[in-house]
Each structure stands twice: as C-alpha cells, then as structure tokens.
Amino acid sequence: MSAHDHQLDGHLPHEPEKATLEGRNKILGFWLFLGAETVLFGTLFAAFIALRHQTLDGPTPDHLFELPMVFAATMILLVSSLASVFAVQALHQHKVKQMIVWLIITILLGLSFLGLEIYEFNTYVSEGHKLTTSAFSSSFYTLVGFHGAHVAFGVLWIGLLIAQIFKKGLTVVTAPKIYVSAIYWHFIDVVWVFIFTVVYLMGKVG
Amino acid sequence: MMNRWRVLKRLLPLMAGMALLLSACGRDDLSTLSPQGPVAQKQFDLMTLSISIMALVVVVVFAICIYVLIRFRRRKGDNTIPKQVEGNHTLEIIWTVVPIILLLILGVPTINTVFGLSKDYSKDPEAVQVTVTSHQYWWEFEYPEYGIKTAQELIVPTGRKIQFKLASGDVTHAFWIPSIGGKIDTNAGLGTTNKLYLEFPNEGVFRGKCAELCGPSHALMDFKAKAVNQASFDRWVAAMKAPVAMPADEKVKAAFESKCLTCHAIGETNAGSAAPNLTGVGSRLTVGGILYNDEKSVEENLKDWISHAQTIKPGNQMPDVSTNVKYGPGKGTTATGLTEEELDGIAKYLAGQKLEY
Amino acid sequence: MANDHSAAASEPKRRHRHEGPQKHVVAFVLSLVLTIIAFAAVSAGEINTTFTYIILVSMALLQVFVQLAFWMHLKDRGHLFATMGIVFGIIVVFTMVIMALYWVWW
Amino acid sequence: MAAHAHTVKRYRGLMDWLTTVDHKKIGILYLIAGGLFFLVGGLEAILIRIQLIKPMNNFVGADTFNQLITMHGTTMIFLAAMPMLFALMNAVIPLQIGARDVAFPFLNSLGFWTFFAGGVLLNISWFAGDIPDAGWTSYVPLAGPTYGGGHGVDYYLMGLQIAGIGTLIGGINFMATIINMRAPGMSFMRMPMFTWTIFITSALIVFAFPVLTVGLVALTFDRLFQANFFETGNGGNAVLWEHIFWVFGHPEVYILILPAFGVISEVISTFSRKRLFGYSSMVFATVLIAFLGFMVWAHHMFTTGLGPVANGLFSIATMLIAVPTGVKIFNWLFTLWGGSISFTSASLFAIGFIPTFVMGGVTGVMLAVAPADFQYHDTYFVVAHFHYVIVGGLIFGIFSGLHYWWPKMFGRMLNEKLGKATFWTFFIGFHLTFFIQHFLGLIGMPRRVWTYLPGQGFDTMNAVSTVGAFLMGIGTIIFVVNVIVSAANKKPVADDPWEDGRSLEWSIPSPPPEYNFKQLPLVRSYDAWWNEKQKRQRRNAAGRAGRTDPYAFAIDPSARHEHRIVRSGAGLHVRPSGRCHRRARRHLWQHVLPLRVRRSRLPHRA
Ligand code: HEA
Numbered sequence A: 001m002s003a004h005d006h007q008l009d010g011h012l013p014h015e016p017e018k019a020t021l022e023g024r025n026k027i028l029g030f031w032l033f034l035g036a037e038t039v040l041f042g043t044l045f046a047a048f049i050a051l052r053h054q055t056l057d058g059p060t061p062d063h064l065f066e067l068p069m070v071f072a073a074t075m076i077l078l079v080s081s082l083a084s085v086f087a088v089q090a091l092h093q094h095k096v097k098q099m100i101v102w103l104i105i106t107i108l109l110g111l112s113f114l115g116l117e118i119y120e121f122n123t124y125v126s127e128g129h130k131l132t133t134s135a136f137s138s139s140f141y142t143l144v145g146f147h148g149a150h151v152a153f154g155v156l157w158i159g160l161l162i163a164q165i166f167k168k169g170l171t172v173v174t175a176p177k178i179y180v181s182a183i184y185w186h187f188i189d190v191v192w193v194f195i196f197t198v199v200y201l202m203g204k205v206g
Numbered sequence B: 001m002m003n004r005w006r007v008l009k010r011l012l013p014l015m016a017g018m019a020l021l022l023s024a025c026g027r028d029d030l031s032t033l034s035p036q037g038p039v040a041q042k043q044f045d046l047m048t049l050s051i052s053i054m055a056l057v058v059v060v061v062f063a064i065c066i067y068v069l070i071r072f073r074r075r076k077g078d079n080t081i082p083k084q085v086e087g088n089h090t091l092e093i094i095w096t097v098v099p100i101i102l103l104l105i106l107g108v109p110t111i112n113t114v115f116g117l118s119k120d121y122s123k124d125p126e127a128v129q130v131t132v133t134s135h136q137y138w139w140e141f142e143y144p145e146y147g148i149k150t151a152q153e154l155i156v157p158t159g160r161k162i163q164f165k166l167a168s169g170d171v172t173h174a175f176w177i178p179s180i181g182g183k184i185d186t187n188a189g190l191g192t193t194n195k196l197y198l199e200f201p202n203e204g205v206f207r208g209k210c211a212e213l214c215g216p217s218h219a220l221m222d223f224k225a226k227a228v229n230q231a232s233f234d235r236w237v238a239a240m241k242a243p244v245a246m247p248a249d250e251k252v253k254a255a256f257e258s259k260c261l262t263c264h265a266i267g268e269t270n271a272g273s274a275a276p277n278l279t280g281v282g283s284r285l286t287v288g289g290i291l292y293n294d295e296k297s298v299e300e301n302l303k304d305w306i307s308h309a310q311t312i313k314p315g316n317q318m319p320d321v322s323t324n325v326k327y328g329p330g331k332g333t334t335a336t337g338l339t340e341e342e343l344d345g346i347a348k349y350l351a352g353q354k355l356e357y
Numbered sequence C: 001m002a003n004d005h006s007a008a009a010s011e012p013k014r015r016h017r018h019e020g021p022q023k024h025v026v027a028f029v030l031s032l033v034l035t036i037i038a039f040a041a042v043s044a045g046e047i048n049t050t051f052t053y054i055i056l057v058s059m060a061l062l063q064v065f066v067q068l069a070f071w072m073h074l075k076d077r078g079h080l081f082a083t084m085g086i087v088f089g090i091i092v093v094f095t096m097v098i099m100a101l102y103w104v105w106w
Numbered sequence D: 001m002a003a004h005a006h007t008v009k010r011y012r013g014l015m016d017w018l019t020t021v022d023h024k025k026i027g028i029l030y031l032i033a034g035g036l037f038f039l040v041g042g043l044e045a046i047l048i049r050i051q052l053i054k055p056m057n058n059f060v061g062a063d064t065f066n067q068l069i070t071m072h073g074t075t076m077i078f079l080a081a082m083p084m085l086f087a088l089m090n091a092v093i094p095l096q097i098g099a100r101d102v103a104f105p106f107l108n109s110l111g112f113w114t115f116f117a118g119g120v121l122l123n124i125s126w127f128a129g130d131i132p133d134a135g136w137t138s139y140v141p142l143a144g145p146t147y148g149g150g151h152g153v154d155y156y157l158m159g160l161q162i163a164g165i166g167t168l169i170g171g172i173n174f175m176a177t178i179i180n181m182r183a184p185g186m187s188f189m190r191m192p193m194f195t196w197t198i199f200i201t202s203a204l205i206v207f208a209f210p211v212l213t214v215g216l217v218a219l220t221f222d223r224l225f226q227a228n229f230f231e232t233g234n235g236g237n238a239v240l241w242e243h244i245f246w247v248f249g250h251p252e253v254y255i256l257i258l259p260a261f262g263v264i265s266e267v268i269s270t271f272s273r274k275r276l277f278g279y280s281s282m283v284f285a286t287v288l289i290a291f292l293g294f295m296v297w298a299h300h301m302f303t304t305g306l307g308p309v310a311n312g313l314f315s316i317a318t319m320l321i322a323v324p325t326g327v328k329i330f331n332w333l334f335t336l337w338g339g340s341i342s343f344t345s346a347s348l349f350a351i352g353f354i355p356t357f358v359m360g361g362v363t364g365v366m367l368a369v370a371p372a373d374f375q376y377h378d379t380y381f382v383v384a385h386f387h388y389v390i391v392g393g394l395i396f397g398i399f400s401g402l403h404y405w406w407p408k409m410f411g412r413m414l415n416e417k418l419g420k421a422t423f424w425t426f427f428i429g430f431h432l433t434f435f436i437q438h439f440l441g442l443i444g445m446p447r448r449v450w451t452y453l454p455g456q457g458f459d460t461m462n463a464v465s466t467v468g469a470f471l472m473g474i475g476t477i478i479f480v481v482n483v484i485v486s487a488a489n490k491k492p493v494a495d496d497p498w499e500d501g502r503s504l505e506w507s508i509p510s511p512p513p514e515y516n517f518k519q520l521p522l523v524r525s526y527d528a529w530w531n532e533k534q535k536r537q538r539r540n541a542a543g544r545a546g547r548t549d550p551y552a553f554a555i556d557p558s559a560r561h562e563h564r565i566v567r568s569g570a571g572l573h574v575r576p577s578g579r580c581h582r583r584a585r586r587h588l589w590q591h592v593l594p595l596r597v598r599r600s601r602l603p604h605r606a
C-alpha cells in the first residue's frame, strides 16, 4: 500500500472504504473470494445431500437434532449480522466509538454461537454420533464444522481489526477492512440459513 | 520459409496413420474396429459416423490452413500493411451454423443409441442372467439361474441376450469386451450396481479387459468370453454342477485342501468369493487370465502360476503359496509353501480338471 | 463496477443510498419472519413432506435474497461483478445439488 | 538465467527475488518453477514411454509405473502447465492493460510461494519412497484408506491442497486486476484477446478450485480421521468422488486451454499484421466455452453407470462446446487470410497449434458420443485425445507465448534458428508419439497399463510412440539451450522487437522498468499501440513532423495514479445495456453479450 492513501485531503470521505483504489480492489477481490466460498460450501452441501440418508447404525437426524437449540443459534447469528450492519453504518458516519461497540457485540454473539455449537457437538458425540460413525455423520460434521470454523475465523479477524482501529484509528486503510469483514460476517449468516434449512429442518422432516 | 514440401511433410503423420488404419484393424477378437456383435456394431456405426464428420472438419480446416499459409506468406522485403478487417457477418454465421448442423447429425443417433443400449433384460426369461463381480485382479461370473460360479472365463450361449449385473468386491474396475461391446464400471458398494446387456451372435473366444486403474496388476486383469451354442452351453452348465473328485494322492489332497481350498472352491466345496472357483480350470484357455495354454501346456502354466503368482501378477491376492518376494524378473522364487512333489501333484490334478461341453 | 465508487467519491455531496437504519431493520424483521415460518412449518409436523420441502427451500432462498440485497449491498450500484460472482457461484452449486440428488445413487 | 539482470534497478541478489512483489519478477519465478517441473514431468513421461517400448518389458515395475503416471499427470497439469500460464499472465497482463502492477502484489507473491511449496511437497514423495499411485484422478476406493495404503496419496492430497490455494489466490488477483486496473479508455471491448482469456480463465479458477479443495478435504478426512465420505462399506459413495473430481476437472482443462487460445490470438494477429478477425465473437466464444465448461463434467463418467438420461444430456452439452471453439478456429484462419504472414518461431508454434488442436478437439467430440465412449473410455484413444489438446494445444501455446514475449520478459531475443529447430523436432515428435495412440486405443489397448502381452497388435505402434517421445525430449533440450544462449547474448532489444506489436506491452521498454508505464496510456481503440503507430506513419507520410515520443498517446504526463481512476471513471464504464462503442461495428454477438460498452466520455485528443 502506498503512502499517499492514508488520508485524502486531510478528511475522511463519506465512504472511506471506497475512497482509494486499494480499498476498491479489496472489496472487489473479497467479493470474488465469496464467489469461491459459495462454491466451496455448495460442494459441502452437495456431499451432505448425497450422503444424508446413509446413517447406518448411527443416530438418524430426526432423533439427533433439537430444534430449539438450532433456533437459538439461528437467532444469535441473525442478530449478530444486524449488529455488524450497524457497525458499517457507524463507519459511514465516522462514529468510531459506536462502530467499535457494534463490532464487539458482533463478536460476542459470534462467540456464543460457537459455544452453543461446541455444546451441541459434544452432546451428539456422547449419543454415539461421531465423525467416523457413518457417511451421514462425516458429511454433517464437515459441513457444519466448516461453517463453525468460518465463524471462529471471523471472530478472530474482527477482534484483530478492533485492535487495529484502536491503534491506527479509522482511515482509508482500515475502513475497507472493516467493511469487508462485515460482508464476510453476513456471508456466514447466509450460509447458516442453508445449514438450518437443509441439515436441521430437512433432517427433521426426513 | 515454409515451402510446399514442408507443408506436405506435416501431413505425413496423418497419411501414415490413415495407411495404418486401412491395413491394421487389430485382432478380430480384441479390436473395437471389428465388431462381433450387435452392441459393438451399433457403437462402431456411431464411431464411423463421427469419424466421417470429424474427417470432414479436419479436411476443411487443413485445406484453409494450407491455402492461407501458401498464399499469404510474407515475401521478402514486403512491407505493405494488409487491410485491417474487423469481421464478417456472413462468414461468422456460416461457421456457427454449419457445426451446429453437423452436431445435430451426430447428436440424434447418439441419443437413440444411448437409450437403445441401456435396455434392461433382467426380467426377460429369454435372456441369460450373469452377475459379474470384479476383484483385484480377477473376474467372477455367477449364473444365479443355474446356481453356478466360475472365474476368468465367461461362457455364454450364442444368440441370446446376456444381461449382466456388475459390481466390485474391492476397488472400481471396468468390464470390457472390445469386440463385443463396451464397457461399464464395476463400482464398489451397494446402491451403485450397474447393468449391461451384450449379445454374442458368433461362436468364438473374445478377449476381455479391465479398463479402470485398479492397482499394480490392472494391466494384467484380462479375461475371456467364450460364446458356444446353446446345446454346448447346457452341457457346460451340467458339467459345472457335476461333483468333482479330490486328488487321489493323499499327500497332495491334504496339501490342496489345507493350502488352497482355504480360499478357492472346486466343485461343490464352496469357500465363497475370496478366490477364483477352480472347477474346470484345466479346460480354461488361460491360467490367471494371461498365461495362454496354447503356448505352454496347462500343467506348466499352472505350475508357473502356483509357484510364482506374484511375479506373474504383481500384487495379486494369492500370496502365501509363492514367496512374498517383490516381483520383477528373477525376484520371485519357486514356492516355499509347497514341496516340489505337492506342486507337481496339484498342477497335474488341476490340469486334469477338464469339462466336456 | 469499481469505477462507480470513484464517481461517488468524487461527488461526495450526492445523497447517499443507505442512510439511516430503517432499511436494515426491515431486512432484519423480514429475515426473522422467514426463519420463523420455516421452523414453524417443521414443528407443526403432519404436513406433506414435499410441501414442507418447498416451503423450507423458498423461505431460505427469500431470506438469502433479502440479506444479499440489503445487508451485503448487492442491489447497490457498483456491484456488477460482485453480483455476477455470486450468481455464477450459485449456478455451479445448483448443478452440483442436482448431481447429488440424481446421479450419485441409482 | 542472467538475462533478467536489467529488470531490477537497484538491488540484485537472492533476497530480492525471494521477497519480490513485482509482477514481472513473479512471472519469471513462475516460469523457472514451472519449467523445472515440466522437465521433471517430461522425464517421467520418457520413463513411461521406455517401459512401454516393447511388450512385457520390465524397465520399471508395476508399482513404479503407476507412480510415474500419477506423478506425470499431476505434475504436468498442476505444477508445469498452470504455473507456466501464470508466468505468462504475470509477465504480460499488467502491461497489456496499462497498469503499474496487479491489484494485490503481495498476494501475488504469496500465491507463487504457496504453489511452489505444494509442488515441492508433492515431489518430496519421491524421496520419502511413498509415492501417490492411484492416477492423477485418484479414484476411490483405490486411493482410499482401505486400498491405498502407505502415505503416497496423502502427499497428493496435501500437495494439491496447498498448490491449489496458491492458484485460487492467483485467480482472484487477476480477476480483480483486470476489472479494476485497466488504463483509462480501455473498455472491456478494447481489451487484448489474451487479457480476455486470462480474465475468463481466472473466473474458472475461482469457481472450480473450491470444488477440488472440498474433495481433497473429504478424502483427507477419510484417510486420516476415518471419515466415511467415500468408504463404501460405511455408507459412503465412491461415485461422489468422481463427480467432485470432474466438476472441478473439466473446467480445469479449459483453465489450461483458454490462455493458450489467448496467446494464439495475439501471435497470429501480430505475425500476419492483421487485426484479430471477429474480435467480439472471439470474446463471446470464450465466455460461452467457460460457461458450458461447468455443465459437461459427467462426460468423463459415461461408463460409471449414471443412466441414459444423464449420459444423453452430457453428450449433447459436451458436443455444444465444439461450436464456440470452432468459431475461434475459423477466426484465426481468417485473421491469417489476407494477411502478411511471417514465420518466426513464435508464429510457427501458433500456426502448428491450429491443425493440431483441431485434431484433438474433434476426437473430443467423438468421445462425447456416449455409446461410442463406452469403447474409447480408459483406452489410449483418450490418452491421444488429451495429449493432442494439451501438448498440441496448450504446450504449443506456451512455447509460442514464450518465444513471443521472451524479449519483453528478459530483454533478450531467443535465437530464431534454435527456435525453429525446437519447433520442428517437437512438432514431429509430438505427432509421432500421439497420433498412433488413437489406433492403439481403438484396437483395444487400455490406458494406465504398465505392460501388455505380446501378440495383441500393440507392439510396433508402441515402439513408434516411444521414439516420438524422445524427439519431443530433444526439442525441449534445444529450447533450454536456446535460453542459455540468449542469456549469454548481451545485445539489447527494442521496445517493439517484432515491429508489428499491437498491444500496449510493446509501447514500453524491454524489459519494462519497475513501474512499467512512465505515463499511463490513454487507450482509444482495440489494438491501441498498432493504431497509434499507424496514425504516426500516416502523419509522417503526409509530411507533417511526426511525434517521435513513444508516449505520445499517454495521458497528461503529470497524471498521478489516484487521479486517473477518477478521471477515467466514466470512460471505463460497462453497463448491462447501452450503446456500443462508437468505432466497433455493431456486431452480431453483441446482441447476446451482456457487456455493452458505452462510448468513452474521455476527451479525445486530435
Ligand atoms: C486442454 C485440455 C482439454 C481440452 C481443450 C479438451 C477439449 C475437449 N474434450 Fe477433453 N480431455 C482432456 C483435456 C482436454 N479436453 C483430458 C486431460 C481428458 C482425460 C482426463 C483423464 O481421464 O485423465 C479429457 C477427456 C475427455 C473426455 C472423456 C473421455 C473418457 O475418459 O472416456 C471427453 C468426452 O466427452 C472429452 C471431450 C472433449 C471435448 C468435446 C472437447 C472440446 O472442447 C473440443 C472442442 C474443439 C473442437 C471440436 C475443434 C474445433 C472446432 C471446429 C473446427 C468446429 C467444427 C467441429 C465440429 C462440428 C465437430 N475429453
């Protein structure tokens, strides 16, 4: 990144994330990356759909899944997505403190989602539903686990960005990162919509 | 720089190939180019149709290419700038539409044949049902209607539809009898069992191959398909069901029972599918699918096989009879599991296992 | 496309597209409702399976559309290539789901 | 290679090369790495051919042979062909679009090193003695934990996973670069054809590689953690792997060939001194090939048993690809038509490409006929097909591109005599090796066989094929000699050494300075540099004082990087609808193509 893009004419433009070529590149590149992620998750979904009835002697989805827990997880992630929207709004209004608050809320919700998922996996394993149990279990843990890993990465990433904001403030360099991480966070939410639909709800239906 | 002669030279490989095509169509019992049954014939017809269309395309492209290269090559000292053409609607439409037409000509019979060859005769009482199970590196053929199992050599009656049901006992293989019709994978596991029907109008022996990489001896996983007339087929079925005597010599019998029948079956002894059923091995055309009994005697081939199966077919599943030494010429040694005497006895006994049909 | 951003940046006075939280809250409520419908359809039980599937899939698709459009700004100007990327990804995924449904077991 | 001494201005030395983020240097790194892997893969090919020279040969054993074909296929495709394409795109794309670098220079270097690490890891298996041996397709169960013992396949999985991530990074980078970094005035429909093909190739990478990633992860889980994706005994499905591999694998083959199409377009146009015929139909064809490329994967699985509906569908879908590809072939032929063709090494390879690729393409269409593919599948007919399109297509394309852009990359000419010797030995060797393999397949020789019994009619043809492979080896060696000779040659090279260069890279010094363009060029048409030269010539002819400044068509010399984006915003604008560019004839294809180009709003200078 070159030196001259830290501040344009001394004040922050309305949409600082798009003020520099580097910022615009970042946003565009990130969207392309999300295109790749769509295919990545799509392949995991395809594998899951192909194998979801292969439960062998292991537990079947309608025995295993508990909808209230899934509903809670869904709500947590949905609200966290809203929080990150608000963070970006604050960014556009250059309200750094507000932005950080929203980001922290996002992270906390993300963490509680993760906690819930770990608890869930634990319960399943104790019920005899391990990665090695059946083709269904393998594809379940891989799909849901990949999503969980994405949440964990998001939490870590946004956490680091907060630290960077504290250090460097909101500039045309840091703004694109915040913006992009928010898009990432929404994407995780979007993937979750399909997970609760295809894995849990359809699993209950049969 | 490139003169006419050079251009001709470029075509040489093509011409040489064409000459080869005309002169050598391969063995009648092996080549896809000499179809010996209606299935291979239909496939061959499609192949000829497509080759003709492709030859046309290639000729047109080559002709334009050669003309252009000769006509428009830069002469020495020529510095004129050619006219900068952007494109030409008429031409572009032509070379979009003409290929579409050619593909239609090819596509319609393709679809017809796709559906035609996927007919299922498993409910047809006129058809012979055969269940094929592939193993590293041998083929098992079961005739559920007759309750018999054989290996390496598929015996079928001429003039009837043969309906195959194919699966694998281990990794993916592919069942292929080029001159009769090809080819279908044998997949492992339930839920992906395949079906294929073939017809053998002529009596004869046709070479079969495994066509999917399945391990070190994939190259050697050959089998034979022998088409005989209905009467002969019936005799074969009867012979397969007849009881089989054990070796007369007690020592040989003991060795055979303790060292061979643990995996193999012969006659009514049925040890399952771990190894080829040896009933009638003596009258098979090959031992292990690749040692031809018309080049050496059955007995010699059997001896070779039993004493160093691992050298002959690297990595096959018949290990502890020969030594487990890594294969390669000279590396395999004679059997350690059998004495010379037992080996001779067993080979002789097995060579005598002939079926009259 | 990217250059739109530059146009926007050079005219900072232009009224901005996503001022105020109302739209985002509306998107949130929409998502909420769609989620609840989906969960309700399953919890209710006793509905025809195929029908439930159709409800579930349409709720999911609607929700994804809402989130992509509002929260991820795909409907905004300057997202031509982003949209193309996502749409093409979805096409690839769609073919793979067909594959998983029809061509893996037989 | 000492030739690149001039690309560096201040520092030299190893550290600079290890840490560089300059696209030109990264291009050279890709070329060195890809070239070395090509030699390794070629050596493996030679060993394969020696083993097959006669029936029941025992030059290498069965195990080693399977390792050789697996490593040959994997190395050639992932570690030789793709990196050499990345070499060309790194070296050329920013120059062709008039940019000072790629969108993400650091990621560019990261992508290279990731690919390199993956490649090295894969090849360490040779020294570890545990070598992948299940074919480059790694079909399960053979590659699964039950039948694929040892760690051979694990090297394949890890190596490709890591190398694949590097490739994905590269794909994203070049898409972003081409979308965002074009010089003012360079609308999409003014982009050089090579840039277009790289753009589409990068898109293919972005959408195809994640599929491979997931497949590799699933198989890794099966092998290392006893997961059951493909374990048929535990409810897994082996056919699922085939699907996943080919959903990636088929687009992969177009990832390989599209850049070669781009190279051929540039070279043919340059050396016949003619504008590329049917530019917009070329663009449309490229897009269509890529799109269809995702819909045809099951043509590798006709014999898997998917049933007549799938086989019929995929047959027809596959055949359709012949149409846009044919459009390209004929456009090239009609670019040559009426041109003034000079036969340099680069143009020989490009011209050799056309008939050769067509031969490979039409056998592809033959393979697409599902019932006939029941006979061809997994035979040497398929081997012949794909070497015709890959070696006769892609490798010819790479050779062509290397001879063409070598002076731009290194500031040295390659020797034309040696170049032509490379071409003729390689070309003749190629046809000798692979033409005959069609017939081997037809008369019943399966592929991936480590040996064959005598008396089946395979013997002579296999021997001929092996001889051809040696000729190709000689051709490659001549090329290496040429590289060394050219490095020793100290003669500097003109900016536009072929004199007929058409795109922007020929308007700047060879090799370009670190920042590429002193002033950013203003692009007024397709073939910007050519048209500029023509204009000057006309001016000279009219007796007016021609401007000799090579940057005459650059925008305001004081223009700063940041400014140009603002200024050019409107000019680069692409919308879903609107008017066609003023100068481009309204083209048939443009009615279908979503990208209509709005007329540049930039002030035109007289
Ligand atoms: C660069 C790589 C490349 C390219 C470009 C292609 C191009 C094509 N390929 Fe090929 N293919 C491979 C690499 C490639 N392939 C590889 C590596 C394999 C084997 C993988 C493995 O199993 O290991 C393979 C295997 C393969 C198969 C599977 C065979 C089998 O295993 O049984 C099929 C089947 O349909 C196929 C078809 C095609 C077709 C229709 C095209 C088309 O795109 C070709 C289109 C071009 C033309 C047709 C020529 C020009 C057109 C004209 C002049 C117009 C007029 C023409 C007509 C009307 C016909 N290919």
Ligand code: HEA
Binding pocket: D038, D039, D040, D041, D042, D043, D045, D046, D048, D049, D069, D070, D072, D073, D074, D076, D077, D081, D134, D135, D136, D137, D383, D387, D390, D391, D395, D433, D447, D448, D449, D450, D469, D472, D473, D474, D476, D477
């Ligand atoms: C980009 C891809 C690519 C390229 C360029 C090539 C190039 C070549 N290929 Fe290969 N090939 C594949 C991709 C490719 N191949 C794939 C994917 C397979 C399938 C694998 C599988 O089944 O899984 C395959 C399989 C394959 C087979 C079939 C194996 C089998 O099925 O049993 C054969 C046999 O002839 C073969 C031969 C050759 C030859 C002679 C070349 C020649 O063009 C090579 C020419 C180059 C050289 C000869 C290099 C010369 C260099 C030296 C002599 C110097 C060496 C020195 C040092 C290393 C220091 N290839």
Ligand code: CUA
Binding pocket: B134, B135, B136, B137, B172, B173, B174, B210, B211, B212, B213, B214, B215, B217, B218, B219, B221
């Ligand atoms: Cu069995 Cu190859």
Ligand SMILES: [Cu+2]
Binding pocket: D249, D250, D253, D296, D297, D299, D300
């Ligand atoms: Cu393909």
